[in-house]
Amino acid sequence: MKRSPASPVIAIFHREFDRFVKQKARCVSAIVRPLLWLVVFAAGFRSVLGIAIQPPYETYITYDLYVTPGLIGMIALFNGMQSSLSMVYDRETGSMKLLMTAPISRRLLLVYKLLATATISSLQAYIFIGITILYGVDLPWSGLLSSLPTIFIASYFIALVGLILASQVKELENFAGVMNFVIFPAFFLSSALYPLWQIQETSEIVYQLAVLNPFTYIVESIRFGMHDTPLTAATAGLFVASVGLSIVVHKLFTFGQTR
Amino acid sequence: MKFSIKNLSHTYAGKVEALRDLSMELRSTSVTALLGPNGAGKSTLFKILAGLIHPTSGQIEINGKLWDRNDAKPLGHIGFVFQDPTVDPMRSGQANLVYAARLQGLTAHQFTQRIDELVDAFQMDEFIRRPVGSLSGGQRRRLEIARALIHRPGWLFLDEPSTGLDIDNRFRLSEHLHQLAKSEECGVLWCTHIPDELRPEDNVVIMDKGQKVFSGSFGSIDELMGRYNELVSTS
Numbered sequence: 001m002k003r004s005p006a007s008p009v010i011a012i013f014h015r016e017f018d019r020f021v022k023q024k025a026r027c028v029s030a031i032v033r034p035l036l037w038l039v040v041f042a043a044g045f046r047s048v049l050g051i052a053i054q055p056p057y058e059t060y061i062t063y064d065l066y067v068t069p070g071l072i073g074m075i076a077l078f079n080g081m082q083s084s085l086s087m088v089y090d091r092e093t094g095s096m097k098l099l100m101t102a103p104i105s106r107r108l109l110l111v112y113k114l115l116a117t118a119t120i121s122s123l124q125a126y127i128f129i130g131i132t133i134l135y136g137v138d139l140p141w142s143g144l145l146s147s148l149p150t151i152f153i154a155s156y157f158i159a160l161v162g163l164i165l166a167s168q169v170k171e172l173e174n175f176a177g178v179m180n181f182v183i184f185p186a187f188f189l190s191s192a193l194y195p196l197w198q199i200q201e202t203s204e205i206v207y208q209l210a211v212l213n214p215f216t217y218i219v220e221s222i223r224f225g226m227h228d229t230p231l232t233a234a235t236a237g238l239f240v241a242s243v244g245l246s247i248v249v250h251k252l253f254t255f256g257q258t259r
Numbered sequence: 260m261k262f263s264i265k266n267l268s269h270t271y272a273g274k275v276e277a278l279r280d281l282s283m284e285l286r287s288t289s290v291t292a293l294l295g296p297n298g299a300g301k302s303t304l305f306k307i308l309a310g311l312i313h314p315t316s317g318q319i320e321i322n323g324k325l326w327d328r329n330d331a332k333p334l335g336h337i338g339f340v341f342q343d344p345t346v347d348p349m350r351s352g353q354a355n356l357v358y359a360a361r362l363q364g365l366t367a368h369q370f371t372q373r374i375d376e377l378v379d380a381f382q383m384d385e386f387i388r389r390p391v392g393s394l395s396g397g398q399r400r401r402l403e404i405a406r407a408l409i410h411r412p413g414w415l416f417l418d419e420p421s422t423g424l425d426i427d428n429r430f431r432l433s434e435h436l437h438q439l440a441k442s443e444e445c446g447v448l449w450c451t452h453i454p455d456e457l458r459p460e461d462n463v464v465i466m467d468k469g470q471k472v473f474s475g476s477f478g479s480i481d482e483l484m485g486r487y488n489e490l491v492s493t494s
Contacts, residue, residue: 001411003335003364011361015347022349094345098406101309102362103335 008104009112016116019086030079030124034071035131042067064137068129069223070192073215075128076121076155077186081179083117084162088169107250114159114246121155122148140227147225150238154218157242161214164249186215214241260287260322260336260413262446267317269303269469277303278314279469285414287446290437292457292477295466301450302342303469305418308448309339335363338407338445340417344399348392352383352402355391356409363410370409377405380442381435397428404435408443415439418450429456437461 020027042064090096099109126144133139165178189209191199196216200207210216217238224232262285269278278300285291293301306312308319310328319326326333346355356377360370378387381401386394391402400420407415417436421429433456440447449456457463457477465473 001365001369004366005364007361007364007366011358014361015350015358018350018354093348094341094343095347097309097311097339097341097345098359098362100311101334101337101339103331103333103364104362105331 003103008102008108012109012112013116013119016083016113016120020120026082030075031128031131033078034074034128037071037074038064038067038132038135038137062138064132064135065139066195067193068132068137068139069226070187070190070219072125072128072151072222073154073190073192073219074187075124076151076158076218077183077215079121079124080117080155080158080162081165081183083113083120083159084166085176085179087113087163087166088171092171110163110250111246114156114163117159117162118152118155121159122152125151125155142228143226146228147222150221150225153239153242154221157214157218157238157245160242160245160249164245186213189213190216190219192216192219214238260446261285261320262287262414263320263323264304264308265318265320267304267307267314267319269300269307269312269314271303277469278307278317281317281466281469281471283464283471283474285446285448286462287413288440288444289460289462290440290447290449290458291462291464292454293448293450293464293466294452294454296452298468299452299466300469301452301466302418304466305341305416305450308337308416309341310334335410336413338410338412338415340400340403340407340415340420342418342420342422342450344403346391346399346403346406349390351390352387352394352398355402356387356406359406360409365410373409373411377408381405396423397425397431400424400428400432401435404432404439408439408445411443412445414446414448415443416448416450419452420449421451421453421456429453433457 045063045067087096090099100106102109129139129144161182165182169178187193189206190213191210192215196207196210199210221232221238264281264283264285267278267281268276270276281300281304283291293304295301303312307314310331313328319328321333321336346352347358350358353374356374357370360373365373378384381404383398383401383405386398387402391399394402404415404417404420407417415436420436421432424432436447436449437458439445451457459477461477463473463475463477464471
């Protein structure tokens with residue numbers, strides 16, 4: 001029987017989408033969570049916090065425009081981690097064994113899984129961008145296209161980090177704890193909510209942590225991407241890190257298997 | 260089609276010897292039962308066959324050719340049914356079958372008719388569109404076996420498939436597996452510790468403490484049970 005190399009890709013993408021749509025709470029909260037930050041948090045800070053001119057912005061901007069890239073990063077962060085959580089779930093329920101006994105290289109399986117997660121994260125991000133535009137955030141239209149590669153690469157990178165975490169966590173309960181220790185520090189210790197220079201004025205230690213935090217570079221890549229600069233040093237760095245980390249993961253990824 | 264296991268050994272964490280120099284050959288179109296008490300090494304062997312763990316030493320040959328475990332392609336000739344359920348409880352039986360078919364590289368054109376055949380053969384019509392989470396243990400087992408056969412494998416490996424089934428369902432499963440070996444023309448390796456599920460024409464391998472202690476035909480249940488108890492108690 002002739003086998004199609006496209007069929008396993010369809011299988012993995014279809015399952016990821018199916019699972020995302022069926023988990024209605026996850027589906028809704030993926031959009032509601034950043035929206036709450038935009039509508040409640042950013043609305044409160046809009047009058048308090050003026051953002052000075054700094055690249056990529058060419059003029060003074062409102063806080064909701066500033067915070068939007070950070071919230072897109074938040075979407076990728078939550079979806080990447082939840083997708084990894086589903087991997088721990090698959091291992092617990094035994095569904096992982098079906099994947100492991102399929103006649104496909106495990107390296108390819110990992111890549112398909114990561115690409116499917118990144119695609120879902122990107123779709124969520126674009127739904128959120130659509131809502132922010134309707135809400136009145138003044139995003140440049142051209143930025144919708146120029147930010148796509150950045151959002152996708154960032155989502156892939158986050159999914160990859162999530163996968164590494166998932167490979168080390170043996171039980172579902174423990175992974176929830178890991179998520180809290182990863183998602184919240186990554187988000188708050190970054191430039192998602194405040195510019196780095198403003199963080200530095202308040203605390204040098206927090207600033208140094210934010211500079212070391214990869215999520216800062218994800219947010220800044222998305223920020224520049226949304227303002228017509230799809231390729232920045234941060235984006236290139238993310239891409240290189242994603243490829244490098246993928247190679248390392250593929251070499252080290254065992255899950256106790258042979259391929 | 261020949262499937263040979265040669266001098267397979269496995270030691271967990273360098274201490275617990277789960278398999279010791281195990282060799283056997285599987286016959287195509289017939290049932291080979293792997294019998295043994297808990298801890299005999301049946302599940303370890305199964306995990307090695309499925310590629311879930313790497314043996315400490317030994318090799319597997321398919322049609323006389325060494326199976327390089329970095330090559331995933333031979334897995335396309337094998338169907339696996341694990342001891343614990345491995346179906347996705349959130350999706351329907353149909354979706355689980357389609358998923359397995361696609362993972363095997365089959366296109367919609369190839370698997371649509373095959374799914375219909377399997378739904379008929381395993382009498383799954385009434386529940387195939389229901390979420391797997393709502394199915395009984397027996398229905399799930401039928402679904403898992405059907406799923407393992409979706410790509411028409413040359414060998415079907417089952418690890419204690421009757422675990423959790425009542426007596427009726429156990430005998431029905433046994434009936435089905437023996438029919439399958441003929442109708443699907445595949446060799447069946449059946450790990451179990453319940454000899455009364457077997458038939459006189461079956462080939463039997465008895466394992467204890469990671470070693471093969473008997474290999475031969477089933478004969479009669481009394482003879483086999485006597486031999487089984489004797490071997491397990493003396494080894």
